[in-house]
Amino acid sequence: MTMESFFITYQDKFIISTIVLVSLLIIRYVLNFTITKLGRRSGINEARTRLIRRYVNVTLVFIAILFETNYIFGAEFKDLALIFSSVFAVLGVGLFAIWSILSNVTSGIIMFFNFPYKVGDKIEIHDKDFPIRAIIEDIRAFQVHLRLDNGNLVTYPNNLMIQKAITLIKKDAIDDGIDTI
Known part of the structure; x- marks a missing residue:
């Protein structure tokens, strides 16, 4: 099979693949734009916004791989299920x-x-x-950095931030000139 006959034989699959990939790139752009805009409007740290965009991009890559292999190139669902179940079992x-x-x-x-x-x-x-009264210095992927009144830095896990009751004492305490050290 020559290269020319290969492209002629699979021309429709290449066209559909290109349409799918371009569509996913457009969806990626729209989602990244929306997340960035939401992050700026909410005053969220740029590093956190980049992290969420990265999560969305990885998810879109997995969707693209699944769609391409299953619907366009005709891989059997049972074969994909075997591969994914094996990978997920190990993971x-x-x-x-x-x-x-x-x-x-x-x-x-x-x-x-x-x-x-x-x-x-x-x-x-x-x-x-361990009751804590502190200023939020940074919100990261795994933990929140809190600066205590005595100057100590506490890293508090994100899952506990969602589980515990929290009271807002002063909004933007750093901007108001409150000393954090």
């Missing part, structure tokens, strides 16, 4: 040991879209074992 065993990390990443995503506190806010976390 499941490996990730079971680090479930708290996944919990913190998921909490970080939830906090990006629905978290009433921002960097610079002074908050109080109502924890019976």
Whole structure:
């Protein structure tokens, strides 16, 4: 089979693949634009916005691979199911040991879209074992950096930020000139 006959034989599949990839690139652009706009409007840190965009991009790549292999190139669903179940079985065993990390990443995503506190806010976390009164310095993928009144830095896991009761003491405490050290 020559190269020319190969392209003629699979021309329709190449055209459909190109349409799918261009469509996914457009969807990626729209989603990234929307996430960036939402992040700016909500005053969310640029690093957190980039992290959420990265999660969306990886998800779109997996969707593209699944769509291309299954619908365009005709891979049988049972073959894909076998591959994905094997991969997820290995990942499941490996990730079971680090479930708290996944919990913190998921909490970080939830906090990006629905978290009433921002960097610079002074908050109080109502924890019976370790109550905290601090200023939010940074919100990261796994934890929140809190600056205590005595100057100590506390890293607080994202999943606990969602689980614990929190009181907003002062909005944008850093901007108001409150000393954090």
